[in-house]
Amino acid sequence: MINKRLGVNIDHVATIRNARGEIYPEPLKAALIAEQSGADSITIHLREDKRHIKESDLKAIKKKIKIPLNLEMAPTREMLKIAKKYKPDYVCIVPEKRKELTTEGGLNLYSQKNLLRKIIISLKKNKIRVSLFVEPKIFDITTSKILGADAVEIHTGKYCNLFNKRKRSQSEFLKIKKSAAYAVKIGMEAHAGHGLNYKSAYTISKIKYISELNIGHFIISDSLFVGLKSSIKKFKNIIKS
Numbered sequence: 001m002i003n004k005r006l007g008v009n010i011d012h013v014a015t016i017r018n019a020r021g022e023i024y025p026e027p028l029k030a031a032l033i034a035e036q037s038g039a040d041s042i043t044i045h046l047r048e049d050k051r052h053i054k055e056s057d058l059k060a061i062k063k064k065i066k067i068p069l070n071l072e073m074a075p076t077r078e079m080l081k082i083a084k085k086y087k088p089d090y091v092c093i094v095p096e097k098r099k100e101l102t103t104e105g106g107l108n109l110y111s112q113k114n115l116l117r118k119i120i121i122s123l124k125k126n127k128i129r130v131s132l133f134v135e136p137k138i139f140d141i142t143t144s145k146i147l148g149a150d151a152v153e154i155h156t157g158k159y160c161n162l163f164n165k166r167k168r169s170q171s172e173f174l175k176i177k178k179s180a181a182y183a184v185k186i187g188m189e190a191h192a193g194h195g196l197n198y199k200s201a202y203t204i205s206k207i208k209y210i211s212e213l214n215i216g217h218f219i220i221s222d223s224l225f226v227g228l229k230s231s232i233k234k235f236k237n238i239i240k241s
C-alpha cells in the first residue's frame with residue numbers, strides 16, 4: 001500500500017475574499033495553516049479569468065511555504081509563462097471553460113496533444129513534475145504516458161456525485177481503480193481529486209495505487225464549522241493507509 005499524500009486546495013479562501021473585494025481571508029494564511037496541520041502539498045488553480053487565486057497569491061505562497069506547491073493551470077502559452085516564472089514544484093494541467101462553476105471533467109488529450117506535449121516538455125525542463133487531469137479511461141492514461149506526463153490526476157467528480165446521491169457508484173469506482181492500477185503499471189503516479197468529502201475520500205483511499213488526493217471545496221466548507229486545522233487532520237487520518 002502506498003502512503004497517500006494530501007494536497008489541500010485553498011482556492012475557495014480566495015473566493016470568499018474576492019466576493020467582497022477585500023484583502024481577507026488571505027490564501028497565504030490558509031496555506032501556512034494547512035502546512036502546519038499536516039498537508040503534504042498546497043494546490044492552487046490560477047484560472048485564466050483569475051476569479052479566485054491571483055498571480056500575487058501564487059507569488060506569496062510559493063515564497064513562504066516549505067511543502068510542495070501544486071499549480072493547476074489550463075494548457076495555454078500565458079499559463080506556461082507564469083509557471084516558468086514562479087516554478088511551482090508540481091503542475092496539474094486542467095481543462096478550463098469560462099462559464100463553468102468548477103472544472104467539469106478531464107482534459108481532451110487527443111485534440112490538444114501537440115500543445116500538451118510542448119507544454120509538458122517545457123515544464124519538465126524546468127524541473128516541474130507534471131500531472132494531467134483525466135477521466136478514468138485507459139485510453140487517457142495511455143495517452144498521458146505517451147505525452148510524457150509524470151502522473152495522472154483521475155477525475156473523481158462523477159463518482160462523488162453518484163456516491164453522494166446514494167446512486168450506484170460501483171462501476172465508476174472500478175473505472176477509477178483500473179485506471180489508477182494501469183497508470184502505476186506503465187510508470188506514472190496515480191492521483192485523484194474533485195468533489196471528495198470525508199466519506200468518498202475514505203472509499204477512494206482504499207485504492208492502493210493512488211498516491212495523492214487533492215481536496216479543496218469540502219475542506220474549506222467544513223472549516224467554517226470545525227476549523228481548517230481539524231478538517232485537514234481528519235482527512236489525513238481518513239486517507240492513512
Ligand code: PXP
Binds near residue numbers: 192196
Ligand atoms: N483536482 C483538480 C484537478 C481540480 O481542478 C480541483 C478543483 O479545483 C480539485 C482537485 C479539487 O476539487 P474540490 O474542490 O471539489 O475538492
